[in-house]
Amino acid sequence: MQSGQVIGQGIPLYRLRIGRLALDTAACLVLSLVLLVSAFAQDSAGPLATEPKASLKLQLNRLEPAPDACRITMLVDNSRGGALKSYRVDLFAFDTEGVAQKRVAVELGPLSPKKTTVKIFDFPGITCPKIGRVLLNDVLACEGGEAGREACLERTETESKAGIAFDR
Structure with a gap:
């Protein structure tokens, strides 16, 4: 068995770790985007959306x-x-x-x-x-x-x- 390889798969361990890191980063970005869109939606539907503008x-x-x-x-x-x-x-x-x-x-x-x-x-x-x-x-x-x-x-x-x- 060569150093740095996973048993039976022939894929270097560092590539598996980089792939896992990329998936984790992508998941964090998607979650951040969802939270940001949600925050903007709450701001636009805040108190001004329920109360008429006091013109x-x-x-x-x-x-x-x-x-x-x-x-x-x-x-x-x-x-x-x-x-x-x-x-x-x-x-x-x-x-x-x-x-x-x-x-x-x-x-x-x-x-x-x-x-x-x-x-x-x-x-x-x-x-x-x-x-x-x-x-x-x-x-x-x-x-x-x-x-x-x-x-x-x-x-x-x-x-x-x-x-x-x-x-x-």
């Missing part, structure tokens, strides 16, 4: 002429969110050519939890027919909720029923 919807509902201004009716849908003491937004009015014309900071709060409200404010110094688009530029204040100002901006959605674009 805050701003709807540019109506434009109407006012003396030396354009009066804006804004629907604030907080039906899926908590109470906010202050919710102050920075808005820009662009003319029909796409040029920024007027900027206004508007306090839309306080906002009651699980409630939709209507807020009315003016864009001074611009008439309604001159407005081609309104931009939610930023959220300046978001107080009373669990999240900060940046999170409020991220969860704010915009839409328009006023015949002009309203976006962020």
